[in-house]
Amino acid sequence: MRILGVRFKNLNSLVGVWHVDFTHPAYASDGIFAITGPTGAGKTTIMDAVCLGLYGSTPRLGKVTKSSNEIMSRQTGECFAEVTFETPKGSYRCHWSQHRARKQPGGELQQARHEIADADSGTVLESKINQVGEFIEMATGMDFERFTRSMLLAQGGFAVFLQAPPNERAPILEQITGTEIYSLISMKVHARRTEEHDKLEILQAELKGIQVLSKDEERDLQTGLKEKQGQETELAGKANDMRKALTWREGIFVLEKELGKLDEQQQDFEQRRLAFAPESKKLEKSRKALGLEGDYRGVTALRELQDSETRELHDATAMLPEKEKTGAEAFAVKQAAEALLNEARARQMSEWDVIKKVRDLDTQRGEKKKQLAEKDKTIGEIEKQGKGYQSHVESGERELKKALAALEAIREYRTKHAGDVALVTNLSAIERGFALLRDIEAKRIKALEELSMAAGKKESALSECARRESDHEKSCRKFEKSHNNLKGLTDEMTAILQGRDISRWRSEADALKDSERLLLQTGETMERIDRTSTALDGLKTSIGTLNAGRVRILREIKSCTDRKALLEKDIDTLETQVSLLSRIRDLEAERKRLEDGQPCPLCGATEHPYAMGNVPVLNKAEAGLQKTKDEFKKVSHHLNKLEADIVRTAAEIQHTEKELAEKRAALDADEKQCADALLRLRMEVSQVERAGKVREEIAGVQAKIAEITGFVALAEEKGRQEKSARDALEKARKIFDNAGKTLQEARHNLETAVLDHERLTKDCAALAGEMEKARAAALVDVELFGISRIPLDSLDALLKDLTGRKDIWQAKEAEKTAQEKQSDELKAGIEKHQALLHTLEEDLAARRKEYDGLKGEYESLSGSRRELFGEKNADQEEKRLAAEVDKAGKALEKAREDYGQIEKEISALKEKIASLQVKTEHRAKELAQA
Incomplete structure (x- = not known):
């Protein structure tokens, strides 16, 4: 912002129209100038005119309004201020004016006008007071406060700054310009700079300890790093293959372990079968006698049942008299329980009326007791309140005595120092002098x-x-x-x-670098697409090979399964043959007694082919059985191996298919990325030519x-x-x-x-x-208080003494007023508490009389209750009677249940005796016939 000129009229001591053109060569050539002149010449008025024209305010008077205009020259009816200035946004002319009614010196102030216009064309840009200020702030970037702080320091504040000692100028300048924040920022910056400098020294010390590699060493390390990265990739592939092999090996181990358990179970079954061979012979003999066992068991069971029921009949017949006696006793107990229940109910009814009356008396006694407690509490509170009133009266009388004594002391001081009263009105004039x-x-x-x-x-x-x-x-x-x-x-x-x-050359270079980066990325993507395509072909070939191997293994598994089933049948046949041969060998002794044409005692056959010496050889059959079992075991082991191979092949196929899907997804993503890049590069080429x-x-x-x-x-x-x-x-x-x-x-x-x-x-x-005139005038003011001369070096001591005398007089005056007010308040308080105490005593006597009447009624009710029911509790007595009735009822119920149970047992016993008599007689006839 640059001020080009200021024009104003009738401001302070500068009456008439004034114009200062700051574009004049006298100002422009030198670059800096000063406005000088004696006090009152109007130097500050020029600064006020600048502020008034721009913002309608001045640093000394603030906002100039319809109710207040102290800047207008005396005996004039109008004033204005106009400022022409320029900013990077343009040149402007801002005009402020105000006048009295009919522009007469005695007229009433009118509303001020404020407008801003274009300095070149004269077009009015804004004419509303509030919006002119906003336009100025928008055009210059400064409101009134920032303008006065940054471009136009107030005269008084700057004078204080110039006259202050060097060590006090910085705080005053900050207060004038409102820049205290920058001191705080400076301190924070210094502290941060120290902290960061310490960190820098530490980092520099650490940097000195780092040895910079030479280009050869760096190249060797880069070469070694690439070799290690290649080894890492190769080892990672091997590790992946090893993990797959380990997984397959673990599966094979689990299957072999299960196969071993099956072999152990088979061997155990074989041992148990051989151990059972002697018992098997006994079992064959037992089967021969099994035909007669049914009839024998039937007769035996019939006899045992007859004996059992005969004993039951005897026991039931002996038990019947005892049960009948128990039933008679249970009936007597039932009759006694009914009598007890009726007696308990009669007692409960007779006591009910008494309990009801006692409850009514207890309710009345409770109400009276509650009223007595409330009356007693109220009497206690009234007595406590009366003590408080009495305490207030006594303390008030003591305070009143002290206040009257203090008033007497104040009156004595006022009489002794009556002349100091003039200091209250004259001390200000003395201080000014x-x-x-x-x-x-x-x-x-x-x-x-x-x-x-x-x-x-x-x-x-x-x-x-x-x-x-x-x-x-x-x-x-x-x-x-x-x-x-x-x-x-x-x-x-x-x-x-x-x-x-x-900048255009740099922008073109940056655009070319972006294109280069995109082209390089596209080239890398194309290379990755080629590698992925090659890998896909290899994976497809692997999947074909694995599927062929899977089909071959499935065919071998089917062949081994069929062979295993045939061997199982052969083993069953051979085991049966070996068992029969073993039995034939064991019956050799019996075979010697056989005669041709005579029936065999075991099977009834008349032909005995083995009796002629044609006994089969057992060792040959057992050898065939063992050979078949060995072959079965070998086939089973091969089948387990094939099943493990099919599992491993399936896992390889699944893994390869997954890898194939991942490669295809990566290939699609790279193709899409490549197409997008070529589109951005505006390149339309085929896949063959694009690389x-x-x-x-x-x-x-x-x-x-x-x-x-x-x-x-x-x-x-x-x-x-x-x-x-x-x-x-x-x-x-x-x-x-x-x-x-x-x-x-x-x-x-x-x-x-x-x-x-x-x-x-x-x-x-x-x-x-x-100086001489002022000394004589000051001496006239202080002669009344006993001072005859005024030395210049003792002015502060004289003024301090007079001020002290005035302060003491005013303090005594204030103390007198306070003591008089306190005395009046104490007297009123004493009279008030005495009246309250008298009223409280009358109320206390009436309440004590009511308390005595209630106490008599309560004692009368208590006597009636004692005569009727004693000290017993009505609720407890009612519960006791109800408990007796409930107890008698439960006893009757139990007696009824016991009697009913005995009756059921007697009836059941009689029915059992009759049934047993019929069964035993009928079964005796059957045993006689058998």
Whole structure:
């Protein structure tokens, strides 16, 4: 933001229309200027006009409104402020104005007007007061507070800053500009910098301990790494194959273990069969006598049943009299239980009326007891409240006595120091007089010091001005030389870039690099597609081989299964033959007694072929059986091996098919990625030609990148030279500007030093006269309080003494008022608590009378209850009677159940006796016939 001019009318002491044009050569050529003049000349009013024109406010008065306008000149009826300024967004003219009714000095203030317009065309951009401020903030980036802090420091705050000691200036400047946050940021940055610096030192120390590899060592390590990576891939494949083989081996081991268990079970069965051979012979003999066993067992069972039922009949007949006697006793117990139940119920009914009356009495006694408790509690609370009232009365009387004594002491002080009452009204005037004395004395001393310093500055300003003129001429020559050098480098840069901006060359290079990266990725994808296709062909071949092997193994399994079934049949036949031969060999002794034509006692046959000496040889049959078993075992083992092979082959087929599906998915993804990349590269080629075309595109793009990179590198080098030259020119320009400003400042300082020396000489003389007048006026104010002279070095002590006397008088006055108020309050409190205490005593007597009446009624009810029921509990008695009835009822129920059970047992016993008599008589006839 740059202010071009300010125009205003009737502001403070500057009556009429005023205009300051900051674009005038007098301001523009020097670059810096000062607004000077005596106090009241209107220097600050110009700053106020700038703020008023832009924001409608001033740093000293704040917002100027319809109700308050202290900046308008006296005896005028209107005022305005207009500021012309420019920003990167354009030039603007902001106008603020306000007038009184009919623009008369005595008229009422009207609403202010505020508008902003385009400085060139005069078009009004905004005319509403609130929206003008928002437009200014949008155009300049500053609201009123930021503007006054960054561009226009308040006069009073800046004066405090200039007069403060060096160590206090930073906090004051922060307060003026609102930049305290930057001090905190600076402290945080310093702490963070220290922390990061410590980390950097640690990292640098660690870096020094790291030995950098040479190019040969790095190349050897890279070669070794690639070899190790290849070995890792190869070992990973072998490990995968080993894991597969281990899985198959574990399956085979499990199957072999199961086969071994089956062999053990078969051997155990064979041993048990051989061990049972002697018992088998006995079993054959037992089968011969099995024909007569049925009849014998029938007769034996019939006899045992007859004996058993005869014993049961005898026992039942003996038991019947005892059961009948038990039944008579149970009937007597039932009759007694019924009598007890009736007696208990009669007692319960007779006691019921008494219990009801006792309950009514207990209810009345409970109500009376509750009322007595409430009355007793209320009486206790009233007695406690009465004690509190009595305590308040006694403490109030003590406090009243103390307050009256304090009032008497205050009255004595007021009588003794009656003259100090005037300090309450006159002390402010005395303080102003003393302050005026101090200010005048300080100004006089300061003026003398400044007069001495001004004389020295006047002499040094003369020599400084001459030296600055020489520096200004030298810097001008250097600036022209740097300007010519920069122009030559700019022309060379334009020729290298061929009229294009370097950013466009860089953008083109970046686009080519992106294309190169995409082409390289596409080439890698194509290579991966070729490898995947080759791997798919190999997997398909493997699956065909595995399926053929699976079919062959299935055929062998079927053949072995059929062979195993035939061997099982042969083993059964041979085992039967061996068993028969064994039996024939065991009957050799019986065979010797056989005669031709006579029947065999075992089978009844008349022909005896083995009796003629043709006994078969047992060892030959057993040898055939053992040979068949060995062959069966061998076939079984081969079948188990084939089954393990089919499981392993199925697992290999499943794994290969899974790998084939993964390869196909990877191939599809790569084909899709390749097609997308070619589409992005705008390349329409067939699958056969695409690899060669991509390689050609890579070579062409890399050549273009190298060419453009050369242009950019050369341009950047010239750019760096141009930047160095521009920096040198800027440096020379700053030196030239600074030399001009310094020269102007030296001239201004010389003029200022001369004027200051003349002004300070006059100020010292004027301050001496003011001092004498102020001392005489202050002495008149303090003579009333016994002070006859005012030494300048004792002003603070005199003022402190007078202030202390005034404070004591005011404190005593306030204490008197407080004590009087406290006395009145204490008297009222005592009277109040005495009245409350009297009322409470009357209420207490009435409540005690009510308590005694209730107590008599309660004792009368208690006597009636004792006469009727004693101290017994009605609920407990009722429960006891109900329990007796319930107990008698349960006893009767049990007696009835016992009697019924005995009756059932007697009836069942009689039926059993009759049934047994019929059965035994009938069975005796059957045994007699058998």
